[in-house]
Amino acid sequence: MTTTRVISKTVTFVRPFILDGFDELQRAGSYIVDTEEELIDAVSVAAWKRISTVIQLNRHGGIEYVPINPDQLSDALRRDGAQHDPAGPVSSASAKGRHDRARRMLGLLPLTKAR
Numbered sequence: 001m002t003t004t005r006v007i008s009k010t011v012t013f014v015r016p017f018i019l020d021g022f023d024e025l026q027r028a029g030s031y032i033v034d035t036e037e038e039l040i041d042a043v044s045v046a047a048w049k050r051i052s053t054v055i056q057l058n059r060h061g062g063i064e065y066v067p068i069n070p071d072q073l074s075d076a077l078r079r080d081g082a083q084h085d086p087a088g089p090v091s092s093a094s095a096k097g098r099h100d101r102a103r104r105m106l107g108l109l110p111l112t113k114a115r
Contacts (some may be wrong), residue, residue: 003039004051008032011073013080019055019068032056033073034065 012030033055037048054065055073 005037005039005048007035009035009036011077015080017076017080019072019076020059021066021068026057032072033068034071048102 010030012031013026013028015028017028018025033053036051037055038051040047040049043076050070053068053070053073055068057064057066
């Protein structure tokens, strides 16, 4: 018997967006994303494998569950700027990316003694 779980999270877009598989541009707002995972039988540790990820869209008076690519969703959220995924890489074009790059460059400068 396979054990599965569903993890739901809410994502928010401040601007309209579109992902592969969508028929039309979606309005800015909050959306529920469900990820179904399956327990991998491992001897030493419990591990979960993603089976599917869907986003809930309100269409034609009902809720439609549309399959999405979670990597594409993360990219769209970073481009939108509504939130930052702390687990994901920091874009070098973002404010944090520019700040981190400046700190690294300052660390490369030789130290001089004050006279």
